[in-house]
Amino acid sequence: MRAFAELLDRLVLTPQRNAKIKLMADYFRNAPDPDRGYALAAIAGTLTLKAVKPNVLRQLVLERMDEVLFRYSYDYVGDLAETISLVWERQSGGETAQQDLSLGAVMHELEMAGRANVHGLVRNLLDQLEGSSRFAFLKLITGGLRIGVSARLVKQALADMGNVDITEIEILWHGLSPPYTALFRWLDGKSDKPKLDMPAVFHAVMLATPVADNDLATLDPKDFAAEWKWDGIRVQLANLAGTRRLYSRSGDDISGAFPDILEAADFEGIIDGELLVGGTMRTNRATRTFSDLQQRLNRKTVTRKMLEEYPAFIRGYDLLFSGRRDIRPESFLARRAELSALIEKAAPSHFDLSPLVPFSSWEELDRLRADPPDPVIEGIMLKRLDSPYTAGRSKGPWFKWKREPYNVDAVLMYAQRGHGKRSSYYSDFTFGVWTQSDGKDVLVPVGKAYFGFTDAELEVLDRYVRNNTVERFGPVRAIRAEPDHGFVVEVAFEGINFSTRHKSGVAMRFPRISRLRTDKLPRDADRLETLLAMIGQPGADMEEIREPI
Amino acid sequence: MKPETLLYPTPKGLYCEKGGFYIDPVQPVERALITHGHADHARAGHSHVLATRETLDIMRIRYGDAFCVSFEEAVLGARTSIGDVTASFHPAGHVLGSAQIAVEANGTRIVVSGDYKRRRDPTCSAFEPVPCDVFITEATFGLPVFHHPDDRGEIAKLLTSLRQFPERAHLIGAYALGKAQRIIALLREAGYDQPIFIHGALARLCEYYEERGIGLGDIRPATLDVEDKQSFAGAVVIGPPAAFADKWARRFPDPVAIFASGWMLVRQRAKQRGVELPMIISDHCDWTELTETIREINPAQVWVTHGREEALVRWCELEGIAARPLHLVGYDDEGE
DSSP, X not given: OHHHHHHHHHHHHOOOHHHHHHHHHHHHHHSOTTHHHHHHHHHHTOOOOOOOOHHHHHHHHHHHSOHHHHHHHHHHXXXXXXXXXXXXXXXXXXXXXXXXXXXXXXXXXXHHOOSTTHHHHHHHHHHHXXXXXXXXXXXXXXXXXXXXXXXHHHHXXXXXXXXXXXXXXXXXXXXXXXXXXXXXXXXXXXXXXXXOSSOXXXXXXXXXXXXXXXXXXXXXXXXXXXXXXXXXXXXXXXXXXXXXXXXXXXSOBOGGGOHHHHHHOOSOEXXXXXXXXXXXXXXXXXXXXXXXXXXXXXXXXOOHHHHHHXXXXXXXXXXXXXXXXXXXXXXXXXXXXXXXXXXXXXXXXXXXXXXXXXXXXXXXXXXXXXSOSSTTEEEEEEEETTOOOOSBOOTXXXXXXXXXXXXXXXXXXXXXXOSGGGTTSEEEEEEEEEEEETTEEEEEEEEEEOOSSOHHHHHXXXXXXXXXXXXXXXXXXXXXXXXXXXXXXXXXXXXXXXXXXXXXXXXXXXXXXXXXXXXXXXXXXXXXXXXXXXXXXXXXXXXXSOOOO | OOHHHHSEEETTEEEETTTTEEESOSSOOSEEEOSOOSXXXXXXXXXXXXXXXHHHHHHHHHHOGGGEEXXXXXXXXXXXXXXTEEEEEEEOSSSTTOEEEEEEEXXXXXXXXXXXXXXXXXXXXXXXXXXXXXXXXXXXXXXXTOOOOOHHHHHHHHHHHHHHOTTSOEEEEOOTTTHHHHXXXXXXXXXXXXXXXXXXXXXXXXXXXXXXXXXXXXXXXXXXXXSOGGGGTTOEEEEOGGGGGSGGGGGSSSOEEEEESGGGGSHHHHHHTTOSEEEOOOSSOOHHHHHHHHHHHOOSEEEEEEEOHHHHHHHHHHHTOEEEEOOOOSOOTTOO
């Protein structure tokens, strides 16, 4: 348990992707079976444990501890599992088994336990574990590791460990289950690759590169198909050999939240498409915005009411498997013909086909892009007619051509240091715009940005923060921001919407610092009214959880 | 006599009227008794200072020869008369030269522990319990959450990381007096014999530790001009925590941010500070050590100062020990 606990502790605090992969790969190499398999399941979210309620834990700790002292402790730490792991005192006189109880042994006891003796079991295990291990154990049984590691990242660690390609892991993944003994035997080089009948597995998706300034000049419009870029989340729906799964773009299994789509998927194959809510084009009802889709995201289960109020559907972009046949090597045109035929027969309420946009010149397409026919469109996709479906993002076959981002001039208000390579720089900024309050103009924060600027610009920003700090709140510095003294930046963002969670009442989507406006004084920065007026324009909506494509 | 009249808190610090002196005063006073050299306890500008030899030396290193008008060396265990009061200094185990101060008059004895710890520390002498009527304890880590792990385990975490990430500089934030030298000494005990690079702010104090016979091995300045920042790859670099937020840190390749402090026990704390590898190493008592020390000394009263006073006072109440918070101001309870 100790090695697993140490791994979790390090992962939580390690910002760099490659360092996380290394930490996990090293752990998988050194930990024994079945511990490492359960650890893998815990990180990848495939562990099924009956969750222990926080109240049970609270009762257990108060059996041994004064309530006032517990409250002081909880107030200070702020996290229940962490507080309990820290304040837990072993029963005096009781057996203090200090040898390291293995993760496998802990899992075994949890699986064997009936509902009735959960109390006794948890108490007993807490007594047998030491500090960090207690924390890891409590996180496991309360069902919330939250260590900032996606399923894809842990698979990359497995790939590194066994020196195999990540697609091999992806293909196997959903045919295997904890504690993944066969998988590790293969990765250790001690046996052949596990064999699966027909995997309904995630296949790495094909990604587009943004259209850059001179890209189109050299390309012939006749070689490309254009398609709207819809503002939902990119998904992959697989139904093979009786197994149905819905995956996010990064390979996380989100089937649990979308039983409506899985049930309607009565065809065999693997579709690439956009997950949206509202009505399909085939039912002539409107596609709804990303804010509505958000109601359905990040849930383990979904209520009947939710299903009725926010019906989800898939707008098909591509077909990877037609039936059990892998058609990824075929051309976009050929795959699309098969996709079209498949969707024709699929449930009209849950599937439609992303329409192509006819065009004859880039200029014409640019005009269409600036004025799309539906507010839930965020740009245009360009796909080479002859392109096979290849994993990852290589430049050439697919382009994305987004709507112009919005721009405002805002004033820097607060700064915080960055992470990793940027930990000695003030690189995370909160910026604000002007508004009236009690008859006076004041700055109100409207967003945060931590990229968009160059390294040279970061030097300038960092120097400004250090020389113009007016107050500190823990790690945060308040920066001098007055009408005639302050730092103005141009902030670019993809959309904007009302928000009850922000003081300003607005939330920007994907904001970044696009230019330093050292030529401007704070008094020349934009006003909140300007931002409010942007809401409701086509495409002006918000998104917080989606990864940028 | 009543202990409340022997020693009581004032805005300048804890005052002994009968002896006309303050203990660890936060403003310049005529006569000061100093427990140890940390800046919030040992300030410059007093007229007369009584402290251990090491504490006096450390004050001189930090503030220059003019750190006070006159001074007197307190020998551990020896009794000194000041007015109608007797004072004696006893090891506190906090940092080199740190002492508890016992103040006695008319059969009443109060022990001011200053900052203290009970763990073994290769860089200073161990805490000695002194029987007393009133024990004034610090409460920096006075919450039941604080259980400092074995420091060898924390050093092992660092050594593991050095093996896992040999291309990255390992930057340890540690307070310049005490913590930094203890980390170095613990690394040496664990068999780490590579050069250790230090920030300029640590140089004079590390030298002083060496002069006092505490071997730190191969210590080199990390401030020297290096053309190739890769030469710090895989190296251990120690500096005061503030330096890591500073431009100074940019000279190191892809650094692992480490902080050695008792606060690192709480994960959110580590996260807020951008620490990647927390080392839970403290020069203060954890909760168990605080409560066990109070049980061991068994004073009639406990007075609790800087830190989380309310929890320790509550614990004393539950144990039937008379206790109250002192509410002294001016001490940096984060200073670890």
